Amino acid sequence: MPTQPLSQKEIEDRLRELPGWSVHEDRLARNYRFEDHFAATAFVIHVAQIQQELNHHSDLTLGYDTVALAVSTHSVGGITEKDFELADRVEGIAPGHGAS
Numbered sequence: 001m002p003t004q005p006l007s008q009k010e011i012e013d014r015l016r017e018l019p020g021w022s023v024h025e026d027r028l029a030r031n032y033r034f035e036d037h038f039a040a041t042a043f044v045i046h047v048a049q050i051q052q053e054l055n056h057h058s059d060l061t062l063g064y065d066t067v068a069l070a071v072s073t074h075s076v077g078g079i080t081e082k083d084f085e086l087a088d089r090v091e092g093i094a095p096g097h098g099a100s
């Protein structure tokens, strides 16, 4: 488990590899849009499975056909490698859910 937040430069460097992601209110954030409400909901369930596997959890906001994800590492009080690990895994499943 990480013991300290990443530096601003480390975060900026990592964000270059994650198009669509940004830092918003001190959390790693991404919004996804889906075909319809059911697709958005199915994506949330899949993300929840990954979060349980990683024991690392984001705030997920489900809209009609959108999902907003925002995450930081509570135990450290900032953005860490665990947050980017989750972001990488979520990016890996998004295309299969038809996310844009």
Ligand SMILES: C[C@H](O)[C@H](O)[C@H]1CNC2=NC(N)=NC(=O)C2=N1
Pocket: 055, 056, 057, 058, 071, 072, 073, 074, 075, 076
């Ligand atoms: C006890 C449990 O392992 C911890 O509370 C985990 C759970 N999920 C977590 N998720 C996030 N985002 N940050 C944490 O520090 C964290 N800690």
